[in-house]
Amino acid sequence: MSWHENVEDFGEEIEPGATFRFECHPGLSCFGMCCATEITITPYDIARLRRHLGIDTHGFLSTYCQAFVDSLTGFPSVVLKHNEDGRCIFLQNHGCDIYESRPSCCRNYPLSKVIGDGGKSGQRLTTYYLQRRVSYCKGLGRGPEWTIDTYCEQNGLWPYQKANDIFIEIPFTYETLPFSIRHDKEVQSMIYQAVFDFDRFFEKYARRGPSAPPEDDHDMIAVLTRIVLNLINRTAGL
Ligand code: SF4
Ligand code: SF4
Structure with a gap:
């Protein structure tokens, strides 16, 4: 990939x-x-x-x-x-x-x-x-x-590359899932919400988690990436 x-x-x-x-x-x-x-x-x-x-x-x-x-x-x-x-x-x-x-x-x-x-x-x-x-x-x-x-x-590409290089682990890891999971509409929808609609995702997550998302965009991308990689790994274990 x-x-x-x-x-x-x-x-x-x-x-x-x-x-x-x-x-x-x-x-x-x-x-x-x-x-x-x-x-x-x-x-x-x-x-x-x-x-x-x-x-x-x-x-x-x-x-x-x-x-x-x-x-x-x-x-x-x-x-x-x-x-x-x-x-x-x-x-x-x-x-x-x-x-x-x-x-x-x-x-x-x-x-x-x-x-x-x-x-x-x-x-x-x-x-x-x-x-x-x-x-x-x-x-x-x-x-x-x-x-x-x-x-x-x-x-002004450096901050973009720094953040995108963190995020990149998500699609790479997603591709390690079995075909049937990667193409499951519910899984795709969950990943879409988390990765792209992250304000809403964090709102939901913050209700259950200990803290609000970081204000700094790079920190936020790093936290988001960790959460989504966990989600993917948990999904892989189903
Ligand atoms: S955001 Fe749209 S309008 Fe702006 S440079 Fe990119 S393609 Fe062109
Ligand atoms: S086509 Fe090339 S030169 Fe023309 S506006 Fe787009 S990037 Fe610039």
Whole structure:
């Protein structure tokens, strides 16, 4: 299994330290075209976006997202809704309406960070890919020169990667469940509620548990991950 932050074909592998050119600004004729792609969001994306919008996870998910289940792994996923014109619900004439809180996937492009399970080593393997051949994207191969690190820094990706690297253990562990459990609708619904609608999940959990969820989003993702991994392991024992 592998997990990546961009659901499109993610291009060619790029070595750490290699450089690439890319620019993106409203003056390009393609501005906003990329916002017609499918944008997968992570729990940390939701944490940032729901605060930005002043709503809870339930309101965010029902207004701005569509959920689906991966037909292979059975793991629930969430993507941003599209408007009738087929473009992202947050795209306005001036550009992205939630730019400061845009999701990991949008920040990463044209890079994709792919995490593999590393086989017998038990270590997670991280590989970066660079998108080079999106025909409509005029920013590829031009503009400033970047490395992976300078691009991540410029796009505020470090806190997103830190949180997503914690969360990633959930889909990896979920995939170790037997097929019949992974594809059980009740199990999928339980995982969806816990992983994505976490404000409500914590509300229910806090009624039984000793404390409220941490205010810091990274701490919250870490606590949530521990709880969900426990849930998965308990489910596996049924
Ligand atoms: S340059 Fe590429 S990423 Fe930027 S708006 Fe155009 S299509 Fe989107
Ligand atoms: S969140 Fe913003 S940048 Fe990302 S697809 Fe939507 S409008 Fe485009």
